[in-house]
Structure formats: C-alpha cells, structure tokens
Amino acid sequence: GTSSGSNSHGFYWDDNSTNIYSFNNTASGITVNAFFTNSGVGHTYRNNTVFNSLRGFSIHRLPPNGNLSRTITFASNILYPTATNFEYWNGQLNVPTPVTIQQDMRNVFTRIDSNIYRGDFDSCFHWYYHLTYNGTYYDASPVRLPAWKTFINSDANSVNMQADSVKRLFINPYPTDSLFNFIERGCIK
Numbered sequence: 001g002t003s004s005g006s007n008s009h010g011f012y013w014d015d016n017s018t019n020i021y022s023f024n025n026t027a028s029g030i031t032v033n034a035f036f037t038n039s040g041v042g043h044t045y046r047n048n049t050v051f052n053s054l055r056g057f058s059i060h061r062l063p064p065n066g067n068l069s070r071t072i073t074f075a076s077n078i079l080y081p082t083a084t085n086f087e088y089w090n091g092q093l094n095v096p097t098p099v100t101i102q103q104d105m106r107n108v109f110t111r112i113d114s115n116i117y118r119g120d121f122d123s124c125f126h127w128y129y130h131l132t133y134n135g136t137y138y139d140a141s142p143v144r145l146p147a148w149k150t151f152i153n154s155d156a157n158s159v160n161m162q163a164d165s166v167k168r169l170f171i172n173p174y175p176t177d178s179l180f181n182f183i184e185r186g187c188i189k
Contacts, residue, residue, distance in 0.1 A: 006031055010053065013037040016067050023047055033058040034081065039066035044073040049080075056081040056117075059108060063091035063133040068104075074112045080161065084142065085117045088127040092135075101129050101140070105152060112155045119145055119160025 010027035011034065013020050019042040027034035030053035037043055038060045050056040056079030059069050079085045088105055099107075105127060117124060123142035130137055149155050 008032060009036045010034040010050075011036065013040045013043060015039065016041070018042050020044075021046075025049070026051070028052050030054065033087075034079075036060070037069060037072070038062050040069050040072065041067060042071045045075075045077055046073065047076050049078045051080045053081050054083045055087050056085045058087040059089075061090045061092070063095070063130070066091065069108050071110045072108055072112075073110050074115065076114045078116045078161075080118045083121070084123045084126050086125045086148075088129075090129040092131075092133045093129045094131045095133070101127060101138070102151060104129075106154070109152070109154060112152065113157050115155065115158040116161050117145055117158060124148065125151075 008031045010030040011022055011025065013036065016039045017037065018040070020040070022035065022043070022045045024046075025048045027048070028051045030050075032053075033055045034050040034053040035045060035048065035057045037058075039062060040059070045057070057074065057077075059072070061067070061069055088108070090101070090104055093099065093101060093104060122144075124144045125148040126140070126142040128137065128139040143151065145155075145158065145160050149158070
C-alpha cells in the first residue's frame with residue numbers, strides 16, 4: 001500500500017501497471033482506497049475482502065499520459081467499505097476518440113460479477129470524468145446496485161449485503177495468517 005500523511009491506499013497498482021493478480025487478500029481500515037489502479041490493464045481481482053475502508057475499489061485514468069484502464073476482471077469479492085463500493089474517474093474521456101462514459105466503463109471490464117457489495121448507503125457506485133484534459137468536470141449521481149447493473153450491463157450475479165444482515169465478522173486467530181470473512185445469509189461459509 002501507499003501512505004501520504006493520513007491518506008493511505010491498500011493495494012495500489014499505479015502508473016500504467018499491467019497483468020497484476022490480486023487473489024484472497026484483505027484490506028481493512030484503509031483511509032482512501034482498499035484497491036486502486038491508475039490506468040491499469042489486465043488486472044484480476046478475485047476473492048478479496050474489504051472492510052472498514054473508505055472506498056472498496058477505485059479505477060482512475062490520470063491525464064495526460066494515462067492509458068485507458070481495460071481488461072480488468074473483478075469477481076467474487078466482498079466489499080464492505082464506509083463510503084462507496086466502486087469509484088471511477090477518467091480525466092480525459094474523449095481521448096483517443098469520443099465515447100460516452102457508459103461505454104467507456106463497460107469497456108473497462110473483461111468480467112465483473114458474483115461480488116457481494118455493501119448496499120445500505122446512497123453512494124454505492126460513483127463515477128466522474130472530464131471530456132478532455134483539464135476540461136469541464138462531470139460528476140454523475142451515485143447509484144445503487146440495480147441501477148449499476150443496468151448501467152454497466154454486467155455484474156448480474158452480484159448481491160447487496162445490508163449492514164443489519166451481517167451476522168459477524170470472523171477474524172482468524174492465527175497470528176501469521178489473519179483472515180477476514182463475512183458470514184451473511186449463507187453466502188459465504
């Protein structure tokens with residue numbers, strides 16, 4: 001992770017990183033993004049757990065030299081952040097060619113599905129963008145899971161986990177291998 005004063009990221013794949021696999025990890029108590037990529041390509045996130053972190057998963061494209069984030073797989077993860085499950089920012093949406101924010105976000109993922117998300121706050125899924133570098137800033141209204149599935153045209157088998165339905169957070173007592181798992185309505189055993 002990275003830290004800058006009180007701002008920390010858990011798993012931080014930065015600066016056009018490619019083909020990083022993140023399996024079976026836990027991020028807890030992170031002050032900014034549990035999982036973050038800036039202009040990442042080919043990353044796979046699977047079977048990870050996020051708890052008590054500001055944002056669960058964040059994808060950015062930092063202009064002017066950032067590549068488009070593409071071919072990302074995000075599946076079978078558990079996100080229980082404090083502010084938002086997913087955040088996306090594209091700092092120059094219409095480069096190299098004009099595209100809608102919806103099409104751009106659909107092009108990010110090779111696969112996004114079978115995740116368990118926190119669903120009891122208003123900003124579950126959020127995105128914002130600039131059409132050109134330093135151009136007008138557009139901030140879309142955050143949406144909840146049903147609208148997210150329609151917008152992204154994917155994530156069909158993902159479900160919400162409501163705060164009041166979380167039965168317990170299990171912490172593995174073995175000091176060399178701490179593991180956090182949510183036990184919720186039989187979804188994970």
